[in-house]
Amino acid sequence: MMINILGGGPQSLLPDLKQYDSTGCKWLGVDRGVFTLLNAGIQPHYAFGDFDSVSDDEWDKIEREVGNLIKVKPEKDETDMELALNWALLQKPQQVNLFGATGGRLDHFFGNVQILLKPVLENLETHVEIIDEQNHLFAKGPGSYSISRRPDRTYISFIPISPSVEGLTLDGFKYPLSDRNISLGSTLCISNELVGEHGTFSFSEGILLVVSSRD
Numbered sequence: 001m002m003i004n005i006l007g008g009g010p011q012s013l014l015p016d017l018k019q020y021d022s023t024g025c026k027w028l029g030v031d032r033g034v035f036t037l038l039n040a041g042i043q044p045h046y047a048f049g050d051f052d053s054v055s056d057d058e059w060d061k062i063e064r065e066v067g068n069l070i071k072v073k074p075e076k077d078e079t080d081m082e083l084a085l086n087w088a089l090l091q092k093p094q095q096v097n098l099f100g101a102t103g104g105r106l107d108h109f110f111g112n113v114q115i116l117l118k119p120v121l122e123n124l125e126t127h128v129e130i131i132d133e134q135n136h137l138f139a140k141g142p143g144s145y146s147i148s149r150r151p152d153r154t155y156i157s158f159i160p161i162s163p164s165v166e167g168l169t170l171d172g173f174k175y176p177l178s179d180r181n182i183s184l185g186s187t188l189c190i191s192n193e194l195v196g197e198h199g200t201f202s203f204s205e206g207i208l209l210v211v212s213s214r215d
Contacts, residue, residue: 001026001093005084006044007100007112008032008053013132014099017042020131028088030080033100034062046070046087049080079108082115085128089118095127102132113137113209117161120207136212144202149194153212158182158189158201165206172199182206 002025006017017040021027029037031049035058038044046068051059063069072083081101088096101112112130116139119126130137136153139161147156158168160182170177174193182188201210 001091002095002097003028003088003091003093004097004099005030005081005088006033006037007081007098008036008104009100009108009132010103011036011100013103013134015131015133017099020097020099026091026093028084029066030084030100032058034066036100038062038065046084048072048084048087050074050076079111079115081108081112085115085118089122089124089126092124093126095129098128098130099132101130102135113161116209117207134213137209139207139209141207142204144200146198146200147194147210149197150212152214154214155191155193155212156199157191157211157213159209159211160184160186160206161209162207165203165208167202167204168208169202170199171201172196 002022004020004025005028007030021042026045027037027042029044029047031051032053034044034047035054038061044066047062047066048070050072052074054062085096098112102109116128116130116137119128120139120141128138163184165182168177168180168182170192172194174195
């Protein structure tokens with residue numbers, strides 16, 4: 001099962017949401033993202049948020065058209081996006097895609113990057129990605145992974161998001177790497193590229209943020 005979550009980030013940064021609207025996937029709307037989904041002709045299965053970013057008319061539309069509405073107080077310990085992701089992870093899907101999670105306020109963006117760590121820190125099998133019109137982001141813990149070329153994403157960067165990443169090896173890349181230790185703050189692995197259709201990356205300790213992007 002796949003779950004797609006749409007937050008309230010700028011619509012100019014959203015990809016074509018219809019291409020992710022596959023049979024059997026569930027859509028969750030977060031705050032203003034609920035209204036964006038409805039306007040895109042996609043029916044949210046659930047809606048989360050304090051809805052402080054929608055007008056009274058927009059809220060009336062959300063109340064009329066969304067059956068499973070979870071409204072929370074603005075004063076809370078988690079962001080609306082984290083509340084939606086927590087619910088999604090409890091469903092044990094294979095993948096969760098986060099849209100509308102970039103652009104706008106930088107504190108919200110960095111918060112959304114942080115919640116990518118949830119499945120890694122909790123040893124969950126669910127793969128969580130942030131997707132916008134220009135980037136795909138996900139986090140991984142120690143292991144060996146295959147990565148495929150995305151036709152619209154030329155560059156692949158590997159960014160430490162823990163104090164260090166130990167034993168990083170990159171195979172199938174323009175700039176290969178063998179058993180290197182990368183410290184937090186290093187830009188060594190920014191803007192790499194696959195030389196074929198597939199490559200692998202592996203490491204023994206730490207947490208790695210993987211970013212596929214284009215100019």
